Amino acid sequence: MKISVVGCGYLGAVHAACMAKLGHEVVGVDVDQEKIDALAAGKAPFFEPGLPELLTETHASGRLRFTTDMDAIRDADVHFVCVGTPQQAGSFAADLTYVDTAFREVAARVKTGDVVVGKSTVPVGTAGRLAAELTAVVPGATLAWNPEFLREGFAVKDTLHPDRIVYGVTGGVGDATGEQTVTTLDAVYAGALAGGTPRIVTDFATAELVKVAANSFLATKISFINAMAELCEVAGGDVTQLADAIGHDNRIGRRFLNAGLGFGGGCLPKDIRAFMARAEELGADQAVSFLHEIDAINLRRRQRMVDLTAEVLGDQPVAGARVAVLGLAFKPNSDDTRDSPALDVAASLHALGARVVATDPEAVVNARRRVPGLEYVRTAEEAAAGADVVLLLTEWQQYRDLDPTALAELVAHRRILDGRNVLDPIAWRAAGWTYRALGRP
Structure with missing residues (x-):
């Protein structure tokens, strides 16, 4: 099929590449020239495992191209709108500016028989309103709502092999x-349906509610175990032992019962708000x-980590x-710092006067844009050199695999x-470390 994808950010770029992988002829459109240039060169403008290889493959096949020219969508029969819905400044509500603009641009170019598909x-x-606006411009075009369920770090897999597909029509x-x-x-x-994916x-209304309801449930489960951590x-x-014990109950399950700093990123927090x-x-x-309490519990975990840092430092002040x-x-296998x-914890400690030396395998560039005052280094060993305290805040595998004996030779304490x-x-304690974690003795 001939498909257009409007909005080539995280969702749109992955969706466009995956649709081309499935054999469709795809054009991706975005107003950001720099982003389009990168994608057209087969380069992902963000870190997502498997996406660069997929872009290279689908470009070579001739089934995928990217442009800033909205008129390029005229030849397509199905148009996916994949623009962002960030949180409004000073409000919990979603900002629909990008969605409304994209739909107006698409409606001006679609033809009778085309299907416009919202994925945002x-x-x-919102879908009911946009459907009325679309048919007022092109009576023979129709709208569908097809929510996305991508997990950052697994987006390619989740698009090619989804665990369910939802159509709101x-x-x-x-x-x-x-x-x-x-x-x-x-x-x-x-392809996915032939493989047995439920449809x-x-x-x-139900299709619109599916994504936010799912995210609200996941956020509730994460905040529940973090509330238990407080107790x-x-x-x-x-x-951790409490989570293991209750997780054996099939009605509850162990997944998403990992206590710690809580959730973040560009989806869960803004979606529940x-x-x-x-x-x-x-x-x-x-x-x-x-x-409201789910959100509050989640945010409290960050402050608790700052307080625990001061507690572990003992008589040594945080400042200096x-x-x-x-x-x-916000999670491993991602460069997303939204x-x-x-x-947030690093910035809070910096604000208290600490000399924060930070690292991440992929997110340093994005972090520096958001919090330029920190010292950024390439490796865990560079960060730990001379440290008074080490904080593991994102569970990248290379940090989980650190040798406590080797790292002990680098730190001050x-x-x-x-x-x-x-x-x-x-x-870690056997190697002489004072080990502390949220919710553990």
Whole structure:
């Protein structure tokens, strides 16, 4: 099929490359010339495992191209809109500026029979409004909402082999126009569907709610175990053993029960806040009022890590202490520092006067843009040299694999704070380290 992808940021670039991999003829469009130049050269403008190789392969096949010319979408039959919906300044609500602009540009160029597909995470009710605006311009074009469920670090896999596909269509199940749209989308995702991926066809509102509901549930699970970590710290319990014990219950499960610094990034925090804002607009704010506490628990973990650093330093003041920070991205296998707990902790310690020496395998450039006052180095060993305390804040595998005996030779004081509960406390203590972690004795 001939497909256009409007918006070539994280979501759009991955989606475009994966659609080309599946055999479609794809054009990606974005207003950012620098981004388009990089993608056109087969280079990912952000770190995502497997994407550079996929871009190279699909470029060579002739099925993928990138441009800043919106008129390039005219030849396509299916148009995916993949622009961002950041949090509004001074509000929890989502900023739909990019979505509205993109849809206006697309509507001015589509033709009768085309299907426009929204993939952006938007407040419920947005798709219905955009569908009316689209058909007012091109009566024969239709809209579908097809939420994305990408995990940074696994985005290529999640697009090529999704665990479910959701279509929100006009009128929902059984509507004639909706069924025609379903047929078109089935052709787009034929490979995944043939492999047994579940497909759910629903109305616009349900499709819009799926992503924010899923993220809210995951955020709740993460904040729950972090709330238990707070209790463990005052009661003397071990939150990792607690998580193992309750995780054996099949109704609960062990995944996402890892206590630590909590969640961040460009999706979970802003999505649950936008969900709260939209629920309030609809007069249903009490239904999701618990999400305020979920957000608050998550943010408290960051301050607790700052407080724990001061506690471990003992009589040595934070101001002037050399603090090694291992990890700046919000999660491993990503260079994303948006709402990163790790970078937030590093910045807070810097504000208290600490000499923060930080490193990350991929996120140093982005971190420096956001917090230019830190000292940035390339390796964990450089960061740890002469450190009064070491903080592991993003659980990259190379940090998990550090040799505590070798690292001990570099630091001024053997103190380590495990912000992600991924190190073996027995091994580190045996090497002479003071080991502390959130929610553990």
